[in-house]
Amino acid sequence: MLKVEGVSKVYGGERRGFFGRAPEVAALRDVSLALRRGESFGLVGESGSGKTTLTRCLLRLEEVSAGRILFEGEDIARLSPAGLRALRARVQIVFQDPYASLNPRLSIAEIVTEPMEIHRARLGLDARARRDRAAELLERVGLGPQHLGRFPHEFSGGQRQRIGIARALATAPDLLILDEPTSALDVSVQAQVLNLLHDLQQQMGLTYFFISHDLGVIRYVCDRVALIYRGQLVEEGEAEALFRAPRSDYARSLLAAMPDPDPDLSPFR
Numbered sequence: 001m002l003k004v005e006g007v008s009k010v011y012g013g014e015r016r017g018f019f020g021r022a023p024e025v026a027a028l029r030d031v032s033l034a035l036r037r038g039e040s041f042g043l044v045g046e047s048g049s050g051k052t053t054l055t056r057c058l059l060r061l062e063e064v065s066a067g068r069i070l071f072e073g074e075d076i077a078r079l080s081p082a083g084l085r086a087l088r089a090r091v092q093i094v095f096q097d098p099y100a101s102l103n104p105r106l107s108i109a110e111i112v113t114e115p116m117e118i119h120r121a122r123l124g125l126d127a128r129a130r131r132d133r134a135a136e137l138l139e140r141v142g143l144g145p146q147h148l149g150r151f152p153h154e155f156s157g158g159q160r161q162r163i164g165i166a167r168a169l170a171t172a173p174d175l176l177i178l179d180e181p182t183s184a185l186d187v188s189v190q191a192q193v194l195n196l197l198h199d200l201q202q203q204m205g206l207t208y209f210f211i212s213h214d215l216g217v218i219r220y221v222c223d224r225v226a227l228i229y230r231g232q233l234v235e236e237g238e239a240e241a242l243f244r245a246p247r248s249d250y251a252r253s254l255l256a257a258m259p260d261p262d263p264d265l266s267p268f269r
């Protein structure tokens with residue numbers, strides 16, 4: 001469904017004043033990977049390793065410096081404006097921080113219907129149908145229609161993340177990018193949100209691109225995993241194989257630092 005071929009991304013280098021240029025940062029170096037429909041693919045790496053940069057390139061919020069990204073076989077750099085709109089409906093993102101990612105001035109109804117308005121030509125829903133769908137999505141994520149008129153500050157972190165998930169599902173996407181979706185949450189709430197994500201994946205046939213620096217979470221959630229270090233992939237493969245027999249020193253050092261996880265408890269298995 002999604003193919004990343006030899007992608008590099010360099011930030012900076014633009015002129016500053018008469019003499020200088022902004023220093024260059026190679027955020028991604030020759031990254032290649034492929035996501036299959038219906039799988040849960042994990043990307044693990046420490047802070048600053050290029051994870052968010054890659055997701056921004058996937059949504060074409062950034063242009064790649066080299067290489068290409070194919071979505072359903074089409075190079076996203078060559079999409080027409082209509083093709084790009086379709087990409088942004090079909091690929092949605094859930095952000096790390098549920099406190100920063102919901103506009104505090106909008107009601108929950110407005111937050112969840114907004115993507116349906118942006119993509120109304122594609123979805124073909126009138127205002128009434130959009131509100132009905134918002135109520136239905138809230139139920140799917142464990143909230144309800146009674147929450148439609150409320151505002152973000154009235155919800156806990158876990159509930160806000162559920163609202164963020166409902167919003168991401170509003171355009172009926174195929175691929176959900178989850179950029180550290182649980183790292184701002186308490187451990188007990190983390191498990192509930194991960195269970196919800198698991199159920200939604202089963203019910204809706206979603207493909208997940210799951211970003212985390214937490215190998216425990218990745219082990220709980222992912223079928224396949226790639227490790228990224230300073231912008232380069234250092235290891236990629238089946239999650240079980242990586243945890244059983246890591247090949248790279250980086251994987252071994254990450255595993256050594258990992259608190260004893262229990263993957264048998266995972267709903268994703």
Ligand SMILES: Nc1ncnc2c1ncn2[C@@H]1O[C@H](COP(=O)(O)OP(=O)(O)OP(=O)(O)O)[C@@H](O)[C@H]1O
Pocket residue numbers: 011012025026027045046047048049050051052053054213
């Ligand atoms: N807009 C930008 N301009 C310049 N450099 C940037 C920009 N965005 C990111 N970088 C740099 O690119 C590198 C990768 O950043 P990125 O945000 O992708 O890391 P990350 O893996 O998502 O980290 P974290 O786990 O902290 O979210 C970092 O060195 C960062 O400073």
Ligand SMILES: [Mg+2]
Pocket residue numbers: 051052053179
């Ligand atoms: Mg990031």
